[in-house]
Amino acid sequence: MNFGNIMLLKKSGEMIDERGGWCSGIVFVLTAVLIAACTPTEEEEITFVLLPDTQTYAEKYPEILEAQIDWIEREASNIAMVIQQGDLTQNNNEEEWRLVRNAFQRLDDKVPYVLAVGNHDMGSEPGKFADVRNTTLFNTFFPVKHMAKLPAFGGIFEEGRLDNAYYLLETGDYKWLVLSLEFGPRESVLTWANNVVADHPDRLVILNTHSYMYSDSTRQGPGDYWRPQGYGIGKDTAAHAVNDGEQIWEKLVGKHANIRFVFSGHVLNSGVGTLVSINDAGYPVYQCLANFQEGVRGSVNGGNGWLRIVKIKPQEKTVLISTYSPYIDAYSEEKAHQFHIRHAYLESGNKMSN
Template sequence: MCPDHQRDTPVESGHNRRSFLLTAGLAGAGAATLGPLGAAPASAHSGGNSGRWQPDPAGLQFTLAVMPDTQFLYWGSQNSINSEPVIESFRYVIDNSGDSSDDNIVFMAHLGDLTQDGDASSFREVGRAFETLDSRGVAYSVLAGNHDVSGDDTRGSTPYLQTMGPQRFRRSKTFAGSDPSGYNTAHIFQAAGRDWLLLAMDWRTSAQGFAWANQFIRDHPKLPVILTAHDIVGSVYDDNVYPYESGDPENNATFSEYGQQVWDELINDNDQIFLTLNGHFWPPGRTTRRNAAGHDVHLHITNYQNRYFGGAGMLRLYHFDLVRNTIDVETLSPWILAQDPEKRNRLAALEARLTTPVDNFSMAIDFEERFSGFIPVTTRPARPANKVLVPGTLAYWRFDGGGAAGTPVTEPVRDLSGRGNDLTLVTVPGSAADALTWSDDHHPDQPGHASLRFAGGKNPLHGAYLTTGARAPLNAETFPRGYTIEAFVKMPLDWDATNNGWMAALSRWGEAGKAGKHDRNTDPREPVMQLAISNNGREPQFNCYPLNQTYPTTNWGHGLVEDAWWHLAVVNDGRHTMLYVDGCPVVDNPSTNSNGITTLGLPWMLGGRDYGGSLDQVFHGWIGDVRIVDRALPVRDFLIGE
């Protein structure tokens, strides 16, 4: 940022948004204002080991660290150098990579204005600070801000280029190249099992620089791109709002005049660019724009030079989580966090972690969908039944050999295990003709690319389900050596707790009381086994009456969202039962000793549940492949496995 102030003498003038450190009378680097509650912070270290730089390139959770304008810490022409906040942040980056930290910081990007004056003396100290990263092989990028250089990227040699130019990255494994000027650089880092491209663009990019960037993206057509620059968007918050509690924190930034040029010449037509990061302006802010392909581009401004101690080497951490399809963002000062909390002065205590909605927030991004335009989603091919008939398979039902999608089920469903446990249709009187239909919808990891669409419910009772025959071998099975029961399920958006609660994907006819069950937690009228969806939060429940006890063993899962496929698996090793959701063990798995499943010799139901000996509920949603095995399977052998 280039505010009009006597301390801020820019190399090139910028937007005059507000005076230096307007809010709270905060002092910048080199003006260590002391108050009665504490002295200026001394050099402090976090106690981390500043050890090896070893991020995990395969983990689906990783962090991009971002450092905005540090200019007030490097003003060599005024003999005002304060490297320790920056160095402490670098130590934090090193100490929070790989297995040693949940952060898994894989890359750090500086957003420009490394110095206040662009002086060679300032860059000499900047270069020394960055040796902290160089000595550990840390992957990072830098770019020039308007306080580092003047003019556009055709300016020729400068102290910035001599110190932080491409030659600095000659040994970096992530450095991918630069344009002829040296002011625009490309970096490719590995995270979540793929390559990511980060472009670090100059304060003012020439036509040649834009042409280079566009060509570099074209030369790497399948890489997601993060664009860093010094100036793209600025906050629209009122200058006097602090701590930024008004307005819309998700749409509080807009393009600068130059930022609009960057959008027009680089961002809009390059669908690979999904996130842009810039400094220069304050306060922080963000907005989202649709590119020419109709996809969201997230544009963020982050800058803390107007805060205590020139931003105190603040880091913005972008925590990517490709499992949750979320980027969690937090902002902190490792230099302040490294200080003894009892000895921090008042201003330091306020700045250790920033928690306002513009500094601490989450962004939902469906990465697979967002990147599908340049990284086509590969669909796992269907697998033939004989590939998943593991030893001990007692029944395997799948629905890719039935009728056309949307047509009613009328014929039996064959048991592909060859054990003779075929399923026949039962329709509740008065139900619609399409109460049970074929569907081509399926879980992405399901062997059979089809399912059944059940349109059942309880109030009033309606729908259709499938059942084994009266003499099916499965009816008599008690599973004394253990079992694995798997089913793929999906609930529709109109799922209702009152009408659809306690619907069972799979159950066994027969009342617990008639099987001699009578002890604690026993309902004598409920079935001897059911894999159902509860009425409270759509939680999967496996309730089973084992052979060795007179009361049930009950496993509970977490709430499952509608309109999404889930793989449920129940595994018993002859002693204990575990419930898994998408291959992950759930929290509520009891340690009760449980052996086998009680039977009265009655049929099994797919999509139905009885109570008191009568049909009580019919499934509402989709059921995909179902497999029953007479032993415990490891997760790798589940139907979702390799």
């Protein structure tokens, strides 16, 4: 595969190629480095599995979600964590929540998993999406008292609510903080998240939230469809005011040297976007959108079981991202869904090394 001549330039915190376009495409060819706890002394491979919007499976194709969970169960010993990107359900009703809960609880004590709240997972009643910030059903079917007993659970923002939570994970020589934030996180949530990240400077941070990247490989902002501000919760103010992707970058992600990845779903169109940005400390942040739900161009069966595999190979200084469907037992060959971050290295966070 010819990745072209991509060079890294710093302009408003973004990576651009030598033709002046955003580095939004298939491959991040980097001379910069990733950050991590320390240099590994022996071969180590770290695998995260990303499950974007499962909503159509909950509504129409439960067998596809079951196929994904079947595969994760079989591969559990090789997976560090499963990270779900929100919109667990389509209609936020008890039937769909029961189905989703039964599927994910098969992973209890087998592999750590993280869930995000999407706009379809909140509302005043089934079928009303994010008109108000009501996540009663989510927290009924995934109660904190249950989730807190599972591996890697760290803590929550609000008592009795899993909407905003963090997880602490160690994989060999590497220490991780996985931060999962609600759809359109409130100002008060971002303040909490900043404190959580600051309290764990020795950990690589993965931010997981439903709405962040847009399908043009920029962060979601004014003029984009499906911004949190366009829903009922967008009318909230002060500490309850919502934030879109660009605001999350400015108020949280860009401020911390150790936030390294941001994963999101939600957006339709092509359902894919990639971006590398330089944070205030001079380190790269790898930001990816993946969404396969019904409504995304080319979607079959509400996503056909596609999930993302993020495989980190520290000694090779490489992060491989592939897209696989256990339902049809196939890998996507589309360049937007299979790429790698090369010349990547995991370091302590106080300095950059080549």
